[in-house]
Amino acid sequence: MSDPVLRLEGLRKVYNPGTPQEQEVLRGINLSLARGELTALIGPSGSGKSTLLNVIGLLDSPSAGELYLMGRPTRDLNDEARTRLRNEAIGFVFQFHHLISAFSVLDNVLMPLMIRHGKPSTADVRLAEQLLAQVGLEGYAGKRAGQLSGGQQQRVAIARALITRPPLLLADEPTGNLDTRTAEQVFELFREINREFGCAVLVVTHDPRLSANCRRSIELVDGHIVRDTGTTP
Structure with a gap:
């Protein structure tokens, strides 16, 4: 059996x-994520x-324990190595999409590769054009990002996160700024x-409807995992 994409000890x-x-x-998180898992992280x-998402995303370092990404220990990596691994292995989608509104949709998607x-x-x-088609934005490549609706901009952000073909995709409240119908469409895209x-x-996510549609749900309370449904449907 191959190593999990992510393992926390x-x-x-x-x-x-x-x-x-x-x-x-x-407070002592133990967790593994395998390829193909769609997992919700919930909690008050x-x-x-x-904090957990920032540590998993290599944006912050743990005080103790170890984080393995693609089987590689990360705690003792220097900043340059952490940045390189983060760019190679992780895609990010946030509640606020952080697109450059004056740039074209295509350039926003290509930004990680241009960097x-x-x-x-x-x-x-x-x-990039293929990914835009897959997120339902075929024909939008030349438009400025600022001309798009909130739901469309979030779709651009998802395409941008996928342009490096990362084995791990992290999404922090990706539907929290969207209306109910658009949120459901974006989640279905995930x-x-x-x-x-x-x-x-x-x-x-804070949305119980979205977490209920994930095969796995992990509940965090006061820094502890108090429930993990595993991969049981």
């Missing part, structure tokens, strides 16, 4: 250690969801992407 995160303001936010505000190696190749452009690309998808 005894992960802890403590802020202001050794001071009166010391706060332990993550202040439970540690955002990585400059001018995109013909193959890069072809892939399901289609999960089926087609086979990447592991971890979605932080």
